[in-house]
Amino acid sequence: MEFEHTIEEAPSGRAKCRGCGLAIPKGSLRLGERLPNPFSDATPLTLWFHLECAAFKRPETFLQxxxxxxEQIEDVNRLTQIATFGADHKRVPRINGAQRAPSGRAKCRQCKETIGKDEWRISLVYFEDGRFNPSGYVHPACSTEYFGTRDILTSIRKFGVDLSENDVTEIDSLLDG
Ligand SMILES: [Zn+2]
Ligand SMILES: [Zn+2]
Structure with missing residues (x-):
């Protein structure tokens, strides 16, 4: 069964955004992605998102x-641009920030080499069965090849909430090309 997604004002501040994990403020617009519910044929599962997080992480759903x-959406042009870019670069919506590797165990999804301890890595999540699952890392130097674009700092900044501007500049300098 196909259910209709929705954009509506949040009636309370209780729902958490699936994209970033933070609460969606009461009265702000939120996007509800409806998915089939494994426990009920009649009521869909609804995943709530901040509009901006939906544009970044569920671009096709957002655009549709x-x-x-x-609904009148403030900022609709900017958000549509983000979503169109993500829809055109299928791996970009997987970006979930960046951090220095706490150990030297993880391998890069692109080059398959180990990402050294304290080296920068870009975190990936993969959307499956109604949730975002951690799905590995890529070296900044490998990311242009992996994502098919060098233009990924907006996504890194958006979901790398702990990153300083210096960190972002450093990551930028490591990007290839
Ligand atoms: Zn969010
Ligand atoms: Zn690599």
Whole structure:
């Protein structure tokens, strides 16, 4: 069964965004992605997102829902640009920030080499069965090849909430190309 996604004002501040894990403030617009519910045929599962997080992490859902929704969305051009970019670069929505590797155990998804302790790595998540699962890392130097674009700092900054501007500049300098 196909259910309609929705954009609506959050009636309370209780729902957490699936994209970033933070609460969605009461009264702000949120996107609800409806998925089949394994426990009920009649009621879908609804995943709530900040609009911006949906644009970054569920770009196709965002574009489709905005096109169908009558809601006035502040910032709609910027958000649509983010989502269109993500829809065109299928791996970019997987970006979930960046950090220095706490150990030297993880391997890069692109070059398969180990990411050394304290080296920068870009974190990936993979959306499956209604959730985002951790899905490994790539070296900044390998990321242009992996993502098919060098233009990934906006996503890294958005989901790398602990990163300083210096960190972002450093990551930028490590990107290839
Ligand atoms: Zn969010
Ligand atoms: Zn690599």
């Amino acid at each position: 829902t905005v096109a169908e929704s009558g």
